């Protein structure tokens with residue numbers, strides 16, 4: 089029997105990775121649960137949404153008493169807006185959005201549609217013949233992992249030849265988001281990436297392309313050190329998350345052949361299916377800890393000033409007080425205001441791109457792969473409990 | 487269960503009530519009576535996207551979200567109510583009998599007080615789709631100068647749309663600033679700066695005393711109370727609204743210029759302050775008590791209120807006893823003008839103080855929080871809508887005012903030199919040229935007040 093204050097330990101235990109949902113259900117009985125280390129876990133939908141719209145909860149780690157070492161500062165980088173509060177957050181986000189979405193650039197993401205399809209098709213063509221020939225394929229290594237890297241490189245105007253560098257950095261950096269790993273390892277990757285970005289910015293400045301980074305440079309609203317940070321953030325925030333969504337998507341569909349068939353026949357259902365995936369198997373299970381700026385009372389518990397607060401989005405997504413039949417995967421679900429992309433002022437900047445990538449990826453995969461079968465269920469998971477996803481997803485022609 | 491329900495007023499509240507009836511399993515007849523010839527449409531775009539030329543006035547139909555199977559009596563006005571017989575009398579001599587009646591007749595634009603001047607070609611009000619279509623046409627023709635009379639929300643939105651289209655605009659407001667009737671003087675000053683920054687020729691403390699036409703009956707000049715004149719070919723009269731309750735005269739209901747009084751369950755009162763059990767009211771025409779505001783009867787001209795109240799009214803029309811629900815939603819509305827998205831929760835005019843809780847006036851992104859006797863009663867966000875739910879929670883829990891100081895993005899500067907709360911400066915509605923969109927209209931029982939008001943306006 090676990091008491092509520094040791095739930096976090098059980099959740100981060102590798103053994104819980106394949107199916108943490110029963111633990112979340114247990115956790116929801118204590119909507120705001122103080123852990124032994126003084127962190128507060130919040131697991132119910134309505135409490136999470138209230139806190140994500142509460143100006144007393146800060147995304148700036150300096151406001152936590154247990155603030156972790158600041159990797160980007162150590163690498164000599166300016167802070168990124170994902171870890172900032174208003175007004176600075178709002179200003180930087182708006183200035184970055186000018187190049188990415190409405191009202192200034194409504195066509196950026198949609199305009200990448202054909203390119204995304206080309207990249208996706210290219211990757212699938214790379215293994216489809218082997219698949220047809222009976223070889224087992226790792227969806228993660230062969231597709232879900234390279235796809236978003238190539239996409240973000242295209243968005244930022246990174247030359248094709250340099251893409252492999254990003255794949256290496258991604259391997260190292262992504263682990264900073266794992267609460268249990270020693271951050272020392274990643275410092276170097278961060279520094280290298282910072283140097284690369286600074287150089288790339290220099291080149292784009294001389295010879296701007298029509299990519300997003302060139303646009304940001306030409307607009308001249310952001311100082312150079314913020315440009316570097318923002319570019320790195322876009323890369324990190326959009327990488328492993330998208331990998332996991334695509335992989336979780338394939339896993340979920342392979343477990344439900346009738347749904348997979350239906351989506352193959354009715355591809356127009358794919359956008360709704362991707363939304364449901366973001367609810368049912370979201371890549372981001374917990375947000376990075378927020379810091380309480382004041383004593384905050386939620387669900388009868390007072391979270392003291394300075395405490396770290398972890399919002400368990402994936403648990404809120406399964407809260408029966410919010411979603412009917414929360415444990416059923418229903419691609420046609422209406423009223424699906426999930427937390428897949430967070431909520432409030434930090435809600436995912438890249439959501440339109442991530443949606444499009446995943447729709448195109450899953451549509452392409454299920455169309456091309458005939459009679460796919462999971463080799464192992466559950467698949468092996470990466471140890472990260474916060475950004476949760478399979479390490480490999482082997483499939484074969486069945 | 488009743489088996490015949492009549493809904494008078496076929497607009498937002500009426501439509502949403504009918505949808506709710508069907509959604510909750512009501513299978514009897516529904517008769518929708520509306521004096522406008524068309525099916526229900528949405529009004530908020532009329533002063534925004536329609537004037538900007540982004541959508542046509544005829545493209546704002548409200549979607550019918552489920553089959554209603556209703557009998558539609560459109561283009562015909564209800565002219566009387568016979569409560570004894572349970573019948574609504576129609577202008578064409580017909581009548582509609584009911585077991586339950588919903589009054590959802592809303593409001594109409596307050597006309598220019600001088601009928602002959604109001605009839606000049608070029609003088610407009612804005613409430614209906616036809617109004618919007620005609621005004622839009624006039625704007626498309628490129629007037630020399632527009633005059634907007636009254637700087638409440640509608641007047642301000644019209645001025646904003648005109649400036650966005652490059653049309654010269656003068657706004658005349660009797661009160662000290664735009665929006666003071668809704669937001670108080672402290673924020674009114676900000677609203678005035680917003681108008682001027684967008685090139686509006688804003689004249690406050692000024693009334694329009696007369697409108698003059700040329701020999702062909704076209705508007706050409708306006709006379710102002712400061713002695714000035716203004717050459718103009720289009721004037722929009724935005725002086726607030728008049729409640730559509732005349733058809734209830736003689737019905738014995740507590741209905742008058744301030745609306746139809748009802749309880750929190752939307753049941754209408756009769757003149758003696760006794761609840762009827764078969765007549766309900768919802769939307770702009772209704773005035774209902776709210777526990778957060780000392781049980782004063784509040785009339786709200788808010789889209790969200792019309793929807794929420796209609797849903798409660800419909801539910802209560804077919805539910806009985808303890809299954810009935812109260813309409814206790816915290817009032818909320820929005821407006822877009824001068825590139826700013828304004829959202830409000832609570833009742834800003836129910837306040838004695840206001841402070842900027844987040845953001846800054848200089849950046850035109852902030853949250854203003856209102857307090858009354860030491861508790862939070864309202865909040866208004868300017869381009870900061872994402873924090874609204876937090877402030878709604880403060881209102882619902884009667885949190886102390888001033889609110890928690892330790893939160894992000896605190897500037898607290900509302901007037902030069904001040905950092906804390908300042909008087910909210912809510913004016914007496916009598917000094918405004920526009921009517922307030924939220925009216926605190928007194929307490930129950932209010933039969934005497936209703937009589938007195940009628941007497942005064944008769």
Ligand SMILES: Cc1cc2nc3c(=O)[nH]c(=O)nc-3n(C[C@H](O)[C@H](O)[C@H](O)COP(=O)(O)OP(=O)(O)OC[C@H]3O[C@@H](n4cnc5c(N)ncnc54)[C@H](O)[C@@H]3O)c2cc1C
Nearest residue numbers: 495497498499521529530564591592593769770788789819
């Ligand atoms: C230009 C404009 C902009 C607005 N913008 C906003 C905004 O940004 N945000 C916001 O919250 N709200 C806004 N509103 C207010 C919102 O539109 C109203 O709150 C809403 O329309 C109220 O709906 P209702 O059904 O109660 O009343 P109404 O929409 O007024 O409908 C009443 C209906 O009843 C009919 N009727 C009246 N008398 C009779 C009779 N005797 N017999 C038969 N039919 C009758 C009327 O003709 C009308 O069709 C705006 C309103 C206008 C006019």
Ligand code: HEM
Nearest residue numbers: 169170325326329330333371372429430434436437438442
């Ligand atoms: C399926 C893929 C993705 C998922 C599930 C996802 C999820 C999220 C979540 C949950 C947040 C909120 C973080 C917080 O509140 O602390 C977030 C923020 C963010 N995401 Fe994503 N994301 C995805 C893809 C992307 C992509 C492709 C990009 C870049 C193009 C991106 C850029 C960002 C940025 C910049 C933020 C910070 C926003 C802010 O602080 O205002 N994301 N994302």
